[in-house]
Amino acid sequence: MKNLYRHYIWLISLLIVSCNNTEKKEEAVSQIPNYQDVPYIQDLSIKYNAEESELLQVQMDRNGVIQVLSSEGLLRTHDGQFLYPGTLLKDKTYRPLTDKNISGLTLYKNQFVYLDDKAVFSNAWAGSLYLLHDLPKAKLLTAGDNFNFLISDGKALQFLSKDKPSWKSKIDDELIAIRYQAANNIFWILGEHSISSFDASNNTLKTIQQVQKLTSFALLEDKLVLGTSNGYFELDAITGKQIGAIQNKLPANQITTIETINGELWFGSNEGAFKLREDGKFDYYYGKRWLPSNDVKRISAGNDGSVLVLTDAGLGHIIFKEMTLYDKALYYENQVRNRHIRLGFNATLVDMDNGNFDSGRLSDSDNDGLWTTMYLAGEVFRYAVTKSEDALQNCIESMEAMERLFSINPVPGFPSRSFERSGYIEKLHDPDRWQHTNNPEWDWKSTTSSDEAIGHIFAYGVMAELMENDLKDRAITLIDTLMSHVVRNDMYMIDFDGKPTTWGKWNPEYVNARPKMVGDRKVNSSNIIAMLQTAYHFTGKEKYREKAFDLMDNHGYLENLMRPMKEVAPAPEDADDWSKMLSESWNHSDDEMYFVGYWGLYNYAFNDSLKSKFKASIINHWEAERPEKEGAWNIMTALTGTAEFDLNEAVWYLKEHPLDMVAWDVKNSHRKDIELIEPNFREQTTKEVLPPDERRIQRHNGNMFTLDGGGNGKEEYSAGDIWLLPYWMGRYLGVISAPQP
Template identity: 70%
Template sequence: MRNVFQFCFVSVFLLVSCNQVSEKGQKPMGQMPVYQDVPYLQDFAIKYDLTDDVLLLAAYADRNGTIQAISSNGLYRTHDGQFLYPGVLTPDKTYRPLRDKKLSGMTLYKNQFVYLDDKAVLSNAWAGNLYLKHDLPNANIIAAGGDFLFLISDGTTLQFLSMAKTPWQGQLEGDIVQDILFDASREKFWVLGQNTVSSFNISTSELKTVLRGSDFTSFAILDNKVIIGTNSGYFAMDAISGERVGDKQTKLPVIEITDLEAIDGDLWFGSAQGAFKLRKDGKFDYYYGKRWLPGNKVVHISKGTDGSILVVTDAGLGQIVFKEMTLFDKAQYYDKQVRNRHIRLGFNASLTDLERGNIDSGRLTDSDNDGLWTTMYLAGEVFRYAVTQSEEALQNCRESMEAMERLFSINPVPGFPSRSFERSGYIEVLNDPHRWQHTDDPEWDWKATTSSDEAIGHIFAYGVMAELMDNDLKDRAITLIDTLMSHVVQNDLYMVDFDGKPTTWGKWNPEYVNARPKMVGDRKLNASNIIGMLQTAYYFTGKEKYKEKAFDLMDNHGYFENLMRPIKEIGPAPDDADDWSKMLSESWNHSDDEMYYVGYWGLYNYAFNDTLKANYKKAIIDHWEVERPEKEGAWNIMTALTGTPEFDLEEAAWYLREHPMDLVTWDIKNSHRKDIDFVPPNFREQTIREVLPPDERPIQRHNSNMFRLDKLGRDGRQEYSAGDIWLLPYWMGRYLKVISEPQL
């Protein structure tokens, strides 16, 4: 959803009393703010590709909802087209006689199509009675006024046409006509030249130059101002006095403006690099790339049907739709997205090898993090079940749990979870014989070298399941917790692979962890993760070996100090550090943030005592304070598990609302924008002062830098699953009661 629409749907915060009746399995949260899930306007795009070699000039929607586009070779109309399934623009043969005319322009009058050809202004509305002949065979610009008044131009000459008035003809003073608009409130036409703005009085037929300048490209009328676009920004002119108002505005996504339109009180801009809209707060909503438009060079913008916006580009037509929905509605859509095309053998998987974004052309693929992405989806479905008692959610949990269990059983190493598994033959395809190993069953292969982020994901999901489920899944989750943690403890706090050696990242032993200088993030991260994992294992199994190992690490090896180290002290390793530590700390690792936060569930909830719990809360909030600029929905909501009433709930809801419905990896570029404030290079890789909305930046999981501006080269090749990206924070928020049920 775009922020400009939020003024209609104010987020309401309520205080929930500590003695409130909890949803099934939920712990009372104390006094916490709650986001009221009222409807908001969610935007998404329907695209219509242009397959013919013609130049699109403009497009309009009439009162019947029909969309027509005028081109260098006549009229086109939309065919098919829905969200994620682009339609096409096809020659309009509806009125066959129009195909024989040399149509060069069109507009709307009383929400009916009006056309301009080399002989007349005409329409099929009003029983075809509108037919006004003109004397400009090369006319291609038209504007309609009240009472069937029209002003047309061929760029050099203007001609005024009316059913009741005498025709008039004239020219601008040494200028070329760019565009014409009718000002209904003042009953005059405005004429934009390359270097002038003129007015045409329909009563006196007086053409008067009002303003002089240079490099004008487009204009629009908004309230009592004429807004004038140029190749270097825009400015305003008072429509009554003709005086220029204020300075030229250049803090825009793109300063080279190709079109300006005022639609329902909003100012829309076209450029050679996408479209954008001025919001009420002075910022812009930016629509760039094939997430929104068939092409980036915008030719024309107009009002579409049902509040949508039509954006004509060099490659086709984009229709930006605004649909009223709640976060719960969005969750239902995403649930279908996951189940329809993102479940591979029970795993939460990506769809890859798409042909130009065609979601029906892709294939499900494994990843090194099948376990992690699936545990995050699985935990979200457990939260969903705890909140709704949905049988569908329960079945989703069962199917993913079967995949997670098989990660352990498909390889020969006791207690070791595979990264993934696949039917045989895949090793040769990937040409990765070290990671991919054969099983005893010739039908299956498994992926080795499991990492620490997989392990913490496993313990997170199983802990959530063990706590909130009251069926066989509870016992199965506890079994896997014990299975994995027994492997880790028995192997001296390492995950040991098929070759008898620790994996590259599955290392929590003090000899490895404390070899890192104190400012290197892995020292704090690994300590935090292993303590949370051991606490979870002890909480659900009651086995003293886990508790004893955790206290040994904290009391004798500095792990409590490690995990409590302020996050602001994390930085680059010193010059005399080992190469591995330097590599680990070249910049902030956003995958570490993901590992911290999924680990916080076990660290905080299953603390051995209240003193530790209070300290863990301080560590979590300390981390959250540094993460706040990213406005990361998952991190904000996960911070709420500590019971703190301050966790940027509105920013979390903003993340959920603003996240695009389209999860295809379209090319995204923002580094050229002039409306964002860049900051100097820094350790955390923050590029700009204020993070962009999720629907303006590349599609990414929680382990990526939210300040990343560009992602190019994979245009439409992959679709991510919403299972880990969106459904986890939403359903955790519902479970923690910081997001309400839908308020209709």
């Protein structure tokens, strides 16, 4: 009985310990944040270009028909899809309208109402609306209630109604806009230096003179929002008194039009359109990513929640679409496969004519290997999460390209930068780097760099870790092939000429020749230890382990890679010229190399002590990168298991990234709503980074604080490395959920 009793006690104790351990594991897992991928609102733009005519007004009726009033009459949208612009053509739908001198366009009960030199009329209501007026040069038209309308020719006003007598008056000002306030049955009239109100119930007209020259206005609850050439201000609609100071810390201060849409203020300017958010900041729509031109004439609401932005060159139809991050990923997957695969590489489409994909060509790149390995790793993560046959086939095709980088040149274990069919060398990037092969059909690109090498090892490590088919063995073979070349050649990559490439150098004589504050000393040390650890983990060959510990113990590589980021700085005056060149400013390509290498540095650390050190180094780097809100760096930091890696900012990056990946020109340096900071080593220009859809399209190795730039619509970047890698890595690490209903 005592033995049985002791056995029971032992069993109960074991269960308690087991439960406690399970609770601790569950608690540890629960500490890692997870974004639930529920639908959010994604904006995109369909653009319609116009022939040379003055564009005046735009409206969408209850049927979704869009009409634009121009100096040449009524226009309507033709064709037009996202990324494929349409045009504005003369509207011949209703022939009698083409003979009328239409000068005004508005909506009443979501039906088109027109103004010409004789009447206010409509084709709705069986054409029964036809109100004659006495202002042959009338150009302003606004609908009130009960089929009431107020029109103006810029000086005189006339009130028209189906049920009430006509009313006329004049205002001593140049009138530029009319608005109707339904709650009070009041028409508000904007002059260049006045605000007037017309009470339709008793035909009372009141005028308040304004000092500022006014350009536009809108109604927002009981306020009038008045635009000027230097910002906007608000008036109390009841008292007529100004509310607060003029607002001129805007994306653009020269206001051309204001509209209230779904309770939000939209502004047009001579430098794009912008919307005031609840937090007091602005969503800025600048450039051909969003608009045919930046000179905005009118803004109006679509009946489907969209926004119509009329410019001097056409119409930007901004659509707000509900989607999940997974939906966005599927869109980008199609974008990559449709336009960005060159011989299995993840490539850029270049030489486009103003964003026209059909006019572009696939380009080679110095970094074909790097951009492809980042895409390849993302597809491996996708396959690990979804078991998608499509993802598997993508991996196979990119892996074939990566393998051929090694086999197409005569140097054992040396990966080419790229390859292409022969006869085009003079048309390719850096023609002096290209070499002929023994096959007259093909050429290969030499001078491979360290960022290519770390990309190779990252992708092959991910593949070897997560694949269970022959791709796993092929990945391990390439890891061993590349790292055998490096170790055999005294920690250099040796090119076809028997010399080290400019950047493929991890030998202590080169690495430690740099002063300690120069970033190359730290990044090269971090990368090579990650590469050697990955090679040892998957091959078990002692030469990789021995070399890594030799570098860490005898050549200071552990100290190099653990050096805090705050110590990275310009080289001193007495340093060599190469070190000074390397440290002129913060190197964002180095950031990419670090984070791509962290997969092997952390996951395959030789022991727990090193793993703990490497985690501290990764988090120290992430802390330095936090202002950029870089989606990839935040999600890659999550691989350490830390609970704090700015998941919200990573999701922000993924959501705010534009669906349009064309390298349109953008400009932000003129904005008054951003806070500029003093020039600095990191080249951070503003206190807070702008959203990706307000910046130029760029890869992860670019400075996220660059305010202006782009490619004038000549290139489209691939989402393969830019967006799909962080998304699918986030899915694999469990910090982003599958799509939720």
